[in-house]
Amino acid sequence: MLVAPLAAGREASLRALLATMNVTPGTADPHNPIVPFAAIERLHYARLVLLDDALQVDLDMLGVPRPRLPTVLSFMGDCDGPAHEVLAELVQRAGEGLRSIFAHCEGFVADTDLLAWMQAHDRPIAASYVNWVGRTVRQIKEESALQRVLSATISRVAVNSGAQARALHAELRSFVNTEARAGRLVLTPDAPTPFMWRVAKLAHLLLVPLVGLLFLPILIVLSPLLIYLLRTRETTDPEICPRPQAKALGELQVLEDIDVSNQYTAIGAVKPGLFRRWLVSVLLVLINYACRHVFTCGFLARVQTIHFARWVFIDDKTRVIFTSNYDGSHQGYMDDFINKVAWGLNLVFSNGVGWPRTRWLILGGARIEQDFKRYQRRHQVPTQVWYKAYPGLSLHDLTRNQRIREGLENTQMSDAQTLAWLRLL
Amino acid sequence: MSAGTVELDDIQGLLRFGYKHQTQASFLLLQIKDREAARAWLASVPVTSAVTAVPSPDTALQLALSREGLQALGVADDIVNAFSPEFVSGLGSDASQSRRLGDVGASAPERWQWGAGQKVPHVLVMLYAQPGRLAAFQQAIEAQCANGFDTLVSLATSEMDGIEPFGFVDGISQPKLDWERTRAVRDQEQLAYSNLSCLGEYLLGYPNEYGGYTDRPLLDPQRDPQALLPRAEDLPAQADLGRNGSYLVLRQLRQDVPGFWQFVNAQAGGDAAARERLAAAMVGRTRQGEPVVASTQDINAFDYQADPHGMRCPLGAHVRRANPRNADLPSGEPGLVSWLKRTLGLDAQAREQDRVASTRFHRMLRRGRAYGAPVSIDRALSGAASSFDTGLHFICLGANLARQFEFVQSAWLASTRFDGLRNESDPLLGTREPAVDGSPTNEFSLPQPEGPAQRLSGLPQFVTVLGGAYFFLPGIRALRYLASARSQGSP
Numbered sequence: 001m002l003v004a005p006l007a008a009g010r011e012a013s014l015r016a017l018l019a020t021m022n023v024t025p026g027t028a029d030p031h032n033p034i035v036p037f038a039a040i041e042r043l044h045y046a047r048l049v050l051l052d053d054a055l056q057v058d059l060d061m062l063g064v065p066r067p068r069l070p071t072v073l074s075f076m077g078d079c080d081g082p083a084h085e086v087l088a089e090l091v092q093r094a095g096e097g098l099r100s101i102f103a104h105c106e107g108f109v110a111d112t113d114l115l116a117w118m119q120a121h122d123r124p125i126a127a128s129y130v131n132w133v134g135r136t137v138r139q140i141k142e143e144s145a146l147q148r149v150l151s152a153t154i155s156r157v158a159v160n161s162g163a164q165a166r167a168l169h170a171e172l173r174s175f176v177n178t179e180a181r182a183g184r185l186v187l188t189p190d191a192p193t194p195f196m197w198r199v200a201k202l203a204h205l206l207l208v209p210l211v212g213l214l215f216l217p218i219l220i221v222l223s224p225l226l227i228y229l230l231r232t233r234e235t236t237d238p239e240i241c242p243r244p245q246a247k248a249l250g251e252l253q254v255l256e257d258i259d260v261s262n263q264y265t266a267i268g269a270v271k272p273g274l275f276r277r278w279l280v281s282v283l284l285v286l287i288n289y290a291c292r293h294v295f296t297c298g299f300l301a302r303v304q305t306i307h308f309a310r311w312v313f314i315d316d317k318t319r320v321i322f323t324s325n326y327d328g329s330h331q332g333y334m335d336d337f338i339n340k341v342a343w344g345l346n347l348v349f350s351n352g353v354g355w356p357r358t359r360w361l362i363l364g365g366a367r368i369e370q371d372f373k374r375y376q377r378r379h380q381v382p383t384q385v386w387y388k389a390y391p392g393l394s395l396h397d398l399t400r401n402q403r404i405r406e407g408l409e410n411t412q413m414s415d416a417q418t419l420a421w422l423r424l425l
Numbered sequence: 426m427s428a429g430t431v432e433l434d435d436i437q438g439l440l441r442f443g444y445k446h447q448t449q450a451s452f453l454l455l456q457i458k459d460r461e462a463a464r465a466w467l468a469s470v471p472v473t474s475a476v477t478a479v480p481s482p483d484t485a486l487q488l489a490l491s492r493e494g495l496q497a498l499g500v501a502d503d504i505v506n507a508f509s510p511e512f513v514s515g516l517g518s519d520a521s522q523s524r525r526l527g528d529v530g531a532s533a534p535e536r537w538q539w540g541a542g543q544k545v546p547h548v549l550v551m552l553y554a555q556p557g558r559l560a561a562f563q564q565a566i567e568a569q570c571a572n573g574f575d576t577l578v579s580l581a582t583s584e585m586d587g588i589e590p591f592g593f594v595d596g597i598s599q600p601k602l603d604w605e606r607t608r609a610v611r612d613q614e615q616l617a618y619s620n621l622s623c624l625g626e627y628l629l630g631y632p633n634e635y636g637g638y639t640d641r642p643l644l645d646p647q648r649d650p651q652a653l654l655p656r657a658e659d660l661p662a663q664a665d666l667g668r669n670g671s672y673l674v675l676r677q678l679r680q681d682v683p684g685f686w687q688f689v690n691a692q693a694g695g696d697a698a699a700r701e702r703l704a705a706a707m708v709g710r711t712r713q714g715e716p717v718v719a720s721t722q723d724i725n726a727f728d729y730q731a732d733p734h735g736m737r738c739p740l741g742a743h744v745r746r747a748n749p750r751n752a753d754l755p756s757g758e759p760g761l762v763s764w765l766k767r768t769l770g771l772d773a774q775a776r777e778q779d780r781v782a783s784t785r786f787h788r789m790l791r792r793g794r795a796y797g798a799p800v801s802i803d804r805a806l807s808g809a810a811s812s813f814d815t816g817l818h819f820i821c822l823g824a825n826l827a828r829q830f831e832f833v834q835s836a837w838l839a840s841t842r843f844d845g846l847r848n849e850s851d852p853l854l855g856t857r858e859p860a861v862d863g864s865p866t867n868e869f870s871l872p873q874p875e876g877p878a879q880r881l882s883g884l885p886q887f888v889t890v891l892g893g894a895y896f897f898l899p900g901i902r903a904l905r906y907l908a909s910a911r912s913q914g915s916p
Contacts, residue, residue, distance in 0.1 A: 154877050156876070156877050156878070156879055156880060157876065158873065158875040158876050159875050159876035160875065165876070168876075243510070243640075246506075246510060246513065246514065249510060250514075250519070250521070253519075253521035253522070253525075254520070254521050256521065256525075257521070257524050257525050257835075258524075258861055259861060259862070260841065260842055260860070294771075295770075298776075299770045299776055300770070301768075301769050301770040302767075302768070302769075302770040302776070302779055302782075303770070304770075304776060304779070304780065327842065328836060328840070328842065329525060329832075329835050329836050329840075331827055331828070331831065331832050331835070331836065332832065332835075332836040335783070335786065335787075335828065335832065336782075338635075339753060339782060339783040339786065340779075340782065340783075367612050367635060368635070368637060369633075369635045369637055369828075370637060370638075370639060370640050373827075391861065391862045392860055392861070392862030392863075392864050394842045396780070396842060396845040397842075397847060400845070419875070419876065422876050422877045423734070423872065423873070423876070423877060423878065425877045425878075
């Protein structure tokens with residue numbers, strides 16, 4: 001994720017420029033001449049957001065000094081493979097357009113090396129979630145085409161025996177083979193996971209618990225103190241959940257419910273003091289760990305509708321940006337959060353200034369429905385430009401299409417499995 | 426006021442009763458033309474309370490106000506703006522909201538007969554009467570309001586014996602309100618679906634299913650020196666303008682009865698039994714009200730747990746979308762380990778049934794009435810659509826417009842991805858407008874145990890929205906307060 005402060009007096013012109021990239025407010029034209037996102041084949045999602053420091057006003061309520069922060073532009077994307085390769089591709093295919101955008105940022109001049117500048121402004125991701133690790137844009141598009149063809153082709157008659165189900169499966173297989181030979185369907189085989197990527201993942205899998213083990217004795221010794229510090233803060237930290245302005249709410253809603261997926265961008269200040277700073281840092285390491293090793297195939301705890309999500313620290317860890325791409329309506333997304341994973345939300349966000357009161361880090365908080373809903377809307381920021389590579393497809397569609405393809409290629413299915421596969425179509 | 430009391434004499438009767446003995450009803454949509462005259466009438470209008478009357482009254486009057494109505498009465502801006510954001514912005518005035526609710530195409534507010542632009546009602550007067558009593562009652566009320574109000578529309582209703590115009594028994598699935606306040610006020614996971622619902626889900630000023638109080642206007646007691654208003658249960662120093670009130674959604678839904686039955690008949694190849702079966706599958710109940718998922722003694726006591734794939738009742742059936750009847754957590758083995766696995770999402774089987782959850786936060790108390798002349802199936806099959814003007818004046822009550830009406834309408838009924846479906850929205854209510862990527866929304870799938878789902882395509886639009894508005898149905902003391910000069914003063 002790239003974060004760069006705007007040059008003084010350039011905000012209005014940047015907003016106007018970003019608006020020209022959209023086909024409807026907030027939704028990017030995939031082929032817009034500034035950044036033709038669709039030309040970057042490995043890009044799932046991308047967004048451009050302006051983040052100001054308006055919410056820092058809450059620090060006044062805490063009685064801590066409020067540093068004035070410049071408005072920043074953030075550019076982020078979710079891609080297959082290493083980010084630096086996709087950045088290089090962006091520079092190659094949209095160099096001129098990106099220059100026209102970043103020319104609004106501080107320190108960007110005509111002879112700036114674009115790639116080097118972008119890399120220099122890249123911020124490390126504190127934690128990131130990917131719904132299905134390894135599912136590429138190409139795979140998604142090919143499997144969607146396969147599903148459409150198969151669903152249109154299949155004869156919808158009752159299947160009376162296992163033999164008949166297998167015959168239907170074989171028939172569809174040969175049909176797909178014919179289509180593939182004619183070039184009407186493409187099913188690229190899975191690329192092997194790069195060796196180094198697997199090594200890195202294994203190292204991460206082992207190292208984090210090892211480091212944890214190292215600190216465990218200290219944590220155990222300190223636990224009464226830590227619990228005391230947590231509980232005193234939890235009972236006294238001010239809750240700041242006023243109702244968002246109607247105008248601000250309208251500016252968010254106009255961007256939503258165009259596609260089956262929506263975007264969410266929010267920003268907030270970390271509660272002042274070392275305790276919260278360290279706590280949120282450690283928790284994000286743990287969440288990142290869980291996302292990398294546990295929640296890798298279709299679900300983040302009970303939530304199955306988040307495509308990508310990430311947490312990024314900015315301004316020397318005094319603020320956190322959270323972004324996600326999710327299926328369904330905003331109201332549905334928030335109700336899912338409250339009803340299914342309020343505990344997980346509380347873990348991280350209760351370290352943010354003003355969060356509804358929690359108990360023992362996971363209870364209360366987001367379960368205080370009305371406070372939480374006002375809080376999250378107030379902290380949400382309109383996403384100026386949002387791109388999705390596969391409009392019209394939800395995560396349920398992606399997973400189903402993946403299973404359709406797997407089943408098609410599997411010639412060893414039992415009768416029951418074959419029948420279940422036919423029902424997917 | 427101790428926790429546990431319920432002031433039935435301050436609550437409008439509609440929250441407790443459907444007024445089924447009062448088979449005649451008429452809904453007057455009024456606009457205020459003379460503020461003083463309007464306030465004088467509202468200060469004394471006889472509103473029927475929720476106290477049980479024996480025998481059932483000959484007539485009953487219920488009254489609700491829109492945001493425009495509050496403003497026309499001169500209610501102070503800060504009071505108006507303390508109502509929920511959805512009520513303040515209203516229905517049909519915001520394109521984002523219309524998109525979300527599926528009020529697009531033929532149902533778009535620009536085409537409404539009332540409820541948008543200059544035709545937003547200020548006051549809704551609901552008149553209920555025992556057979557033969559309505560005409561005189563309505564005449565008397567209309568005479569009383571003539572000085573203060575213009576009549577925007579007068580919505581007539583018709584007695585169809587509890588059957589909605591398509592021919593199905595209506596109003597079976599209702600929440601049961603916890604009038605005794607027996608449910609504990611706390612935030613607690615519910616592992617079984619229940620019809621029993623906390624009062625605060627429908628009445629402002631009472632704890633809801635989260636154990637919390639829904640936002641509503643709370644006033645400094647200086648603005649209510651005569652203590653016209655109840656004090657807030659959660660904040661006793663404040664006067665509670667919301668207490669004993671509710672939000673009311675009114676939508677006029679025109680139903681194309683010939684279109685519905687002719688489509689179903691064509692799909693069934695003209696076979697009467699197949700036609701009934703298909704219609705029942707689309708609705709999720711037979712015309713007599715039997716749930717298609719299972720035959721039960723009590724036709725409002727069932728759920729879909731035994732039918733996770735929709736083999737018996739299609740996942741997209743109207744009543745399954747409107748009320749999926751699930752608990753907070755998919756069921757599983759007893760014991761802490763299983764609970765933890767399901768809570769963390771690590772149980773694959775539970776995840777399959779977890780796309781829709783926690784129905785208890787998305788219930789509505791429905792109080793709609795049919796209008797127009799009933800159309801028999803035989804006439805529907807032979808008649809042209811334009812020759813019948815019939816439908817439903819849909820009414821629902823709830824304390825949270827966003828989480829109840831708007832959620833059910835958008836995330837469940839209008840959604841093309843409800844419970845993992847594709848290319849379809851509600852078989853009765855859908856607008857059939859293609860999605861933004863061009864994919865159709867006019868299909869309906871019937872999962873089959875033997876092989877691929879049967880898919881109907883080309884469903885026409887059966888229901889068109891002709892008008893709608895959000896109202897506040899105040900407690901009776903709150904109504905008098907709103908009619909008084911006290912509500913006009915700034916803080």
